[in-house]
Amino acid sequence: MRRRGRGDAAQVIPPASPVDEAVIPxxxxxxxxxxxxxxxxxxxxxxxxxxxxxxxxxxxxxxxxxxxxxGRAPFAPKLTRWVGSTAQVSGLYPFVLSAGAPDFGVPVGIHQITREPVSLDVGEYLRRGLVTNVGVYLTGEPGTGKSTIGRRLMWGLSLFGVGVMVPADLKGEHRQLVEGLGGTCVTLGRGLHRINLLDPGPLAGVLDQAPPAERARLRQEIQARALALTEGALTISSGRPLDDSERLGLALAYELFGRRRPSDTPTLSDLLVILQEAPEEIRAPLHTADAAEAQRLLRPLLVRLQLILRGPLAGLFEGQSTFSIDPRTPATSLDLSRLVAGADDAAVAIAMLAAWGWASALVDAGQVSGFRRTWVQFFDEFWRVLRAGSGMVEIGDQVGRIGRQKGVQALMASHAFADFQALATEEDRAKAVGIIARCSTAIVAAQPQSELDALSSIMQFSRAESALIRSWAAPPTWSGETQHPGRGRFMLKPRERIGIPVRMLLAASERPYHDTDQAWR
Known part of the structure; x- marks a missing residue:
């Protein structure tokens, strides 16, 4: 700063300096x-x-x-936020700096345009008011990296103390990560572990730790979940929902077993025996005159139970569960890859439904025992259970309905939105679309225009966003060593916000966890 006097030469005024610093000449x-x-x-x-x-x-x-x-940086640092009236800041328009990508959560890649680092954690998004729920819908063509970004999120969130859960690993591709995190993997299948649909799972071990009032509520929750799982299995195996008489008979048999043997866990065989006997406790609520009439009324239900116990699904869901999981485990996975290889679609769908129920019980058990933490669940091929039979959308939603109120963020993956629009009835299609529409965040990989048109019913894409996603789906050339153009590229799309195009880069240390082509090497 200079001070000039009349007739004086220019003089430099030095800045004020602390006492302990030398004054610059x-x-x-x-x-x-x-x-x-x-x-x-x-x-x-x-x-x-x-x-x-x-x-x-x-x-x-x-x-x-x-x-x-x-010290080189590929983007300018964020500036201080200033607020002013339109008259004051109108000269700054059009703004040339972006609003910035979220930098809190798990680093998932870099912004494809600004080269900023992009992080994702819908739990933290919820805390900061950016979203209203913690559901994430993940969609894209095969081979574009849906499972990879899912594992990146699970790995990163586990370092923040979040529990990792893969309720139904259909390909066994998440086992290595879960074991690397020190978690528990259980493989279901013939000759391996089996699961009892009526088993309360981890809740059974912590039920006595709950206060008496809470214990009564938990028993009701266990019963409702067990009946929902059994009803879903019977619906899948026979292809039609249960009628009112069958549902009532199933509930009466479950309650009667609890009164007879309160310290034991029932199995499907136990319920079958009670229904065949048709005692007075069963006949009276069904308004039947004798055991013969009750058996005639419940005959379709008896046949359905026999179909699971003796038909193509024999040995998979009969008897007590052969495994248990500690609610304090850092990660867990129910591996269904052996089951997928040797069973029909019905068995896979029932196993997935049972695994969802087990995962829900694991979350509840941790809360009852006082070990409170948040969870991240990865639902791969979410549509398979919903398409297993009419009415499965409602049952699946009931079994797996654990979200914001229980601290669980769910990643629901599917190849295409059309998977949910292919359900049998209009009611099921509407409910399935509703499940996806309730997700506050979408991660969209390479998709053709037809898929983007279908997605537009629940989220809006700008022309630039649609064009970019379509470009990732463009087929590569026939030259060798050319990978899918959309691999590792995603559009992070929070509802009603501008999308963030992300390019995901893998560190050398995590590449072995994401190699899904080992069978071809």
Missing amino acids: ANSAALLAAEQVDGRRAPESVLPAEWVAARDKPIPPALGWRMPGA
Whole structure:
């Protein structure tokens, strides 16, 4: 800053300096400027030490030197936020700086345009008011990296203390990650582990720890969940929902077993025996005159139970469960890959439904025992259970309905939105679309225009966003060593917000966890 007096020469006013710092000589700036102009070197004694050290270096570019350790950054740092009236800030429009990508949560990649790092954690998004729920819908063509970004999120969230859960691993591709996190993997299938549809799972071990009032509520929750799982299994195996008499008979048999053997867990065989006996406790609520009439009324239900116990599903869901899971485990996975290889679609759908119920019980058990934490669940091929039979959308929604109120963020993956529109009835299609529409965030990988048109019913894409997603789905050339153009590219789309195009990069240490083509090597 300069001060001029009438007839006086220009004078440099030095800045105020703390007492313990040396005052820069008044002519230092002038000497340094002159040196830069005509090449003269200023005397060493009149320049600060830091100026002497920097004097022999050329002036760096705006973003620093493009070399390791030189401080170069690919994007400008975020600026301080200022608020003003339209009249005050109108001269700044159009704004040339973006609003910035979220930088809290798990790093999932870099912004494809600004090169900013992008992070994702819908739980943290909820805390900061960016979303209203913690559901995430993940969709894209096969081979574009849906499972990869799912594992990245699970891995990163586990480092924040979030529990990781894969309720139904159909391909066994998440086992390595779960075991690497120190978690528990259970493989279901013939000759391996089996699961009892009526088993309360981890809740059985912590039921006695709950207060008496809470214990009564938990028993009702266990009963409702067990009956929903059994009803879903019977619906899948026979292809039609249960009628009112069958549902009532199933509930009466479950309650009667609990009164007879309160300390034991029932199995499907136990319920079958009670229904065949048709005692007075069963006949009276059904308004039947005798056991013969009750058996005639319940005959379709008896046949359905026999079909699971003796038909193609024999041995998979009969008897007590052969495994248990500690609610404090850092990660867990129910591996259905052996079951998928040797069973029909009905068995896979029933196993997936049972695994969802088990996962829900695991979350509840942790809360009852006082070990409170948040969870992330990865539902791969979410549509398979919903398409297993009429009415499965409602049952699946009841079994797996654990979200914001219980601290669980769900990642629901599917190849295409059309999977949910192919359900048998209009009612099921509407409910399935509703489940996806309630997700506050979508992660969209490469998709054709037809899929984007279908998705537009629940979320809006701008022309630029649609064009970018379509470009990722463009077929590559026939030249060798050419990967899918959309692999590792995603559009992070929170509802009613502008999408963030992300390119995901894998570190060398995590590549072995994401190799799903090992069978072809």
